[in-house]
Amino acid sequence: MEFIFGQLAGFGMAFATLVSDPWTYVYLITSVFLGITFGALPGLTATLAVTILTGFFGNKIPLDYALIALLGAYVGAIYGGSYPSILLNIPGTAASAATAMDGYPLAKQGRGAEALGLTTTASFIGTLVGTVALLIFVWVLLLISKNIASPEKALLALFGILLSGTLMSADLAIKGWIAGLIGLALAMVGMDPILSEARYTFGWSYLLSGIAVVPVLMGAFAVPQIIEGMRHVRAGRVAELNGRILPNMTAMRRYLPTIGRSGVIGTGVGALPGVGEDVAGWVSYGVGKSVSEEGDSFGKGSLEGLLCSETANNACIGGALIPLLVLGIPGSPPAAALMGAFKINNVIPGPTIDPEIILRVVAIMVLASFTMFVLGLFTARIFIKVLRIPQTVFLPLVMVLTTIGSFSVGGGLNDLYLMLGVGLVAYVMNLLCYPIAPLVIGVILGGMFDETFRRSLLLSDGDLSVFVSRPGAALLLTLIIALILGQMPGAKRAIRRLKGRTT
Amino acid sequence: MDNSPDTAAQDIARLRARDFWSALALIVLALFFLWKTLDIPLGGGNGAGVNNADWYTSAAIVPLGLFGALLVLALVLLAISIRSGGAAQALSAAGLGWSASEVWRFVAVALMLLAYIAGLVPRVDFILASALLITALIASFHGRPEPRPLLPLLAIAGAALVALTMHFPRAEWARHGDDWVALALLVALTLWHQATGPRGTALRLTPVLAIGVPLLLICAMAFGFRQNVPNRGGLIFAKIEYGYYVHLRPIWRS
Numbered sequence: 001m002e003f004i005f006g007q008l009a010g011f012g013m014a015f016a017t018l019v020s021d022p023w024t025y026v027y028l029i030t031s032v033f034l035g036i037t038f039g040a041l042p043g044l045t046a047t048l049a050v051t052i053l054t055g056f057f058g059n060k061i062p063l064d065y066a067l068i069a070l071l072g073a074y075v076g077a078i079y080g081g082s083y084p085s086i087l088l089n090i091p092g093t094a095a096s097a098a099t100a101m102d103g104y105p106l107a108k109q110g111r112g113a114e115a116l117g118l119t120t121t122a123s124f125i126g127t128l129v130g131t132v133a134l135l136i137f138v139w140v141l142l143l144i145s146k147n148i149a150s151p152e153k154a155l156l157a158l159f160g161i162l163l164s165g166t167l168m169s170a171d172l173a174i175k176g177w178i179a180g181l182i183g184l185a186l187a188m189v190g191m192d193p194i195l196s197e198a199r200y201t202f203g204w205s206y207l208l209s210g211i212a213v214v215p216v217l218m219g220a221f222a223v224p225q226i227i228e229g230m231r232h233v234r235a236g237r238v239a240e241l242n243g244r245i246l247p248n249m250t251a252m253r254r255y256l257p258t259i260g261r262s263g264v265i266g267t268g269v270g271a272l273p274g275v276g277e278d279v280a281g282w283v284s285y286g287v288g289k290s291v292s293e294e295g296d297s298f299g300k301g302s303l304e305g306l307l308c309s310e311t312a313n314n315a316c317i318g319g320a321l322i323p324l325l326v327l328g329i330p331g332s333p334p335a336a337a338l339m340g341a342f343k344i345n346n347v348i349p350g351p352t353i354d355p356e357i358i359l360r361v362v363a364i365m366v367l368a369s370f371t372m373f374v375l376g377l378f379t380a381r382i383f384i385k386v387l388r389i390p391q392t393v394f395l396p397l398v399m400v401l402t403t404i405g406s407f408s409v410g411g412g413l414n415d416l417y418l419m420l421g422v423g424l425v426a427y428v429m430n431l432l433c434y435p436i437a438p439l440v441i442g443v444i445l446g447g448m449f450d451e452t453f454r455r456s457l458l459l460s461d462g463d464l465s466v467f468v469s470r471p472g473a474a475l476l477l478t479l480i481i482a483l484i485l486g487q488m489p490g491a492k493r494a495i496r497r498l499k500g501r502t503t
Numbered sequence: 504m505d506n507s508p509d510t511a512a513q514d515i516a517r518l519r520a521r522d523f524w525s526a527l528a529l530i531v532l533a534l535f536f537l538w539k540t541l542d543i544p545l546g547g548g549n550g551a552g553v554n555n556a557d558w559y560t561s562a563a564i565v566p567l568g569l570f571g572a573l574l575v576l577a578l579v580l581l582a583i584s585i586r587s588g589g590a591a592q593a594l595s596a597a598g599l600g601w602s603a604s605e606v607w608r609f610v611a612v613a614l615m616l617l618a619y620i621a622g623l624v625p626r627v628d629f630i631l632a633s634a635l636l637i638t639a640l641i642a643s644f645h646g647r648p649e650p651r652p653l654l655p656l657l658a659i660a661g662a663a664l665v666a667l668t669m670h671f672p673r674a675e676w677a678r679h680g681d682d683w684v685a686l687a688l689l690v691a692l693t694l695w696h697q698a699t700g701p702r703g704t705a706l707r708l709t710p711v712l713a714i715g716v717p718l719l720l721i722c723a724m725a726f727g728f729r730q731n732v733p734n735r736g737g738l739i740f741a742k743i744e745y746g747y748y749v750h751l752r753p754i755w756r757s
Contacts, residue, residue, distance in 0.1 A: 056728075060728040060729075060730060061728075171518060172522075172580070172583065174576055174579060174580055174583070175522075175580070177576055178529065178573065178576050178577070178580070181569055181572055181573045181576065182573070184569050185536065185566070185569050185570065185573065188565065188566045188569065192562035194560065194562070195560065195561075195562050197543055197544075197562035199540075199543060199562060199566065200536070200539060200566075223616070226612075226616075227609065227612050227613065227616075230608070230612045230640060230643075230644050231605065231608050231609055231612065390645060390646070390705065392640070392641060392644045392645035392646070393641055393645055393705050393708075393709075393712070395640070396636060396637040396640035396641055397637060397712060397716050399616070399619075399636065399640075400633040400636065400637065400716060400717050400720065401716075401720065403619075403620070403624065403633070403733075404629070404717075404720050404721065404724055404732065404733070407624075407731070407732070407733055408724055408728070408730040408731060408732065412731065412733075413624070413625050413733070416620050416624060417620065417621065419620075420616060420617065420620045420621075423616075424613060431521075432518075432521050432522070432525050433518055434525075449565070450565045453565055454559065454560060454564065454565065457559035457560070457564075458559065458560055461557075461559075462557060462558065462559035
């Protein structure tokens with residue numbers, strides 16, 4: 001009990017500090033507004049919003065304010081994606097893809113304002129559910145993580161990359177794993193962390209310090225988006241919006257259990273390493289469709305379907321921050337960009353993280369969700385106007401924004417060359433249906449994997465049993481093997497047979 | 504959107520044909536890096552003054568595992584592709600996947616970005632370089648029934664080539680000859696776009712956005728965030744910086 005009161009008091013202090021600082025509002029309102037705008041523009045994603053702001057604010061203002069800007073943009077962008085999903089039938093972000101299933105039919109029925117009012121409220125509640133889970137589970141995991149040593153860390157990094165590869169791949173899981181391995185391989189460039197041996201630098205001194213995370217993020221997420229946006233011009237007609245955008249309290253009360261369930265699903269999916277808001281939205285939508293009495297009306301303009309995806313994708317944010325803060329493993333692609341901001345500020349998320357930072361993150365999340373709710377209700381018409389800006393006009397501006405952001409983080413021109421190289425490779429990978437998120441997670445976790453894997457072997461004098469002799473390591477290794485075996489054709493057939501018998 | 508089973512089957516067939524090529528590329532990549540990894544001592548050597556006599560402390564151990572795993576996965580992908588008929592389709596139009604116009608559009612965007620990052624940003628004033636890129640991209644792709652990227656590509660590639668040939672060494676990056684060429688090409692491209700582009704707000708706003716956005720960004724970065732910005736000695740930015748430090752800043756400093 002004392003622990004709970006202690007945490008609540010800590011949160012209260014962090015919240016009061018934030019609320020009493022006028023600069024909080026400057027950063028918060030600006031970043032949430034920018035985030036919603038990014039989310040609302042089809043072709044720009046939440047990851048891109050956080051990545052670009054990392055380039056701008058990452059190391060230029062104190063970390064406390066940088067976190068406000070980045071988390072505000074994250075929360076705003078995930079919510080903002082619902083605008084084009086509902087009004088254009090084009091998901092603004094991958095996270096809102098499931099929202100379009102019911103949002104657009106509702107808009108066509110002349111209920112677009114009602115749909116937007118509901119998504120605003122659902123996103124607000126979803127973010128709060130994820131934040132409460134973050135406040136509770138981060139401490140539980142921190143206690144557990146005290147027992148995590150090098151073997152567990154190495155296996156956890158590997159598990160995160162493989163899981164992200166499996167779940168984020170739209171085609172074969174093996175392609176996700178290949179993307180993850182390419183990311184890990186990129187992280188091997190530069191001086192190795194134990195012996196300072198130069199690896200794969202090809203005589204380029206810039207590479208001695210390793211591959212910088214921010215240019216990789218910019219290249220992987222911004223450049224393919226820009227090329228794709230210019231290659232395929234997507235045009236849509238904004239559906240007419242009648243009436244005021246207000247929360248429908250009757251519907252909210254009626255679907256409260258759905259909102260609660262979707263919040264829990266979103267948080268849970270977010271807590272899985274490297275799995276983003278899009279998966280959360282679809283999983284919640286799928287579960288809702290199968291358990292709801294109104295499942296048949298999903299896809300035809302169901303309010304419940306809309307609430308399932310929108311609550312889950314925002315709840316995913318809090319969930320994604322849990323492994324990021326406790327283990328240093330990003331729970332989603334935008335969280336990977338946040339990890340980049342931590343790295344350039346020399347803050348190492350993990351078991352040794354300053355608890356003040358965690359409490360501050362929670363307080364920022366609460367404030368950001370309130371700001372998003374207020375902006376969503378009162379300035380929605382501005383974001384609807386934003387939808388009319390053609391992507392062939394704003395994407396060139398994003399390229400310039402990305403260039404100067406990447407340049408100013410530290411590496412200068414070399415960072416730009418790296419960004420462009422990674423961007424072109426990522427674009428080709430996108431075309432070939434290789435997911436990009438595992439690659440980025442691989443780059444971020446590669447250093448940790450290399451160091452902890454070799455340290456484990458060093459401490460055990462090369463005895464590989466160190467990866468099975470500790471209970472946590474054995475469990476993680478079992479999960480990794482199960483994950484790989486689960487994708488084998490024989491195992492897939494057996495699972496299908498088993499499913500057939502149970503249904 | 505056509506979601507018929509036939510279309511889905513065609514998409515899968517095209518993907519498997521592309522997988523054939525990507526698996527081959529990955530095999531070559533994995534073998535190359537496995538060979539490069541052999542340069543790193545695997546035991547019995549001294550690295551950076553530290554005795555790394557055992558294999559498990561070697562800096563090569565993790566990369567060997569990674570590239571070995573990459574090779575195995577690429578071989579599995581190749582096998583999947585061959586079994587699904589990807590190899591048979593690999594050289595057909597379906598295997599290559601793109602129409603000529605799509606390839607042209609991609610090549611044009613990629614070359615514009617390359618010219619901007621590799622040629623213009625280091626050597627030409629950032630405001631001019633970015634204005635040229637923005638104008639070129641909008642003029643090529645916005646609102647036209649068929650994209651017309653040839654002339655804009657020639658303008659931006661021409662500016663980049665001039666910059667690279669006139670002032671290739673780092674010591675010459677602050678010179679302004681290439682800036683004047685970029686400015687002339689920007690004016691010419693803007694006039695062409697205004698004359699031939701589709702009427703509308705975007706056309707009228709293009710010059711404002713092309714100059715205004717980079718101007719705002721570079722000033723915010725240089726004077727707001729006090730960050731390094733590309734090519735400080737550029738034609739326009741050098742004047743802005745001079746005006747800021749000599750005329751404006753002393754006003755509030757005093």
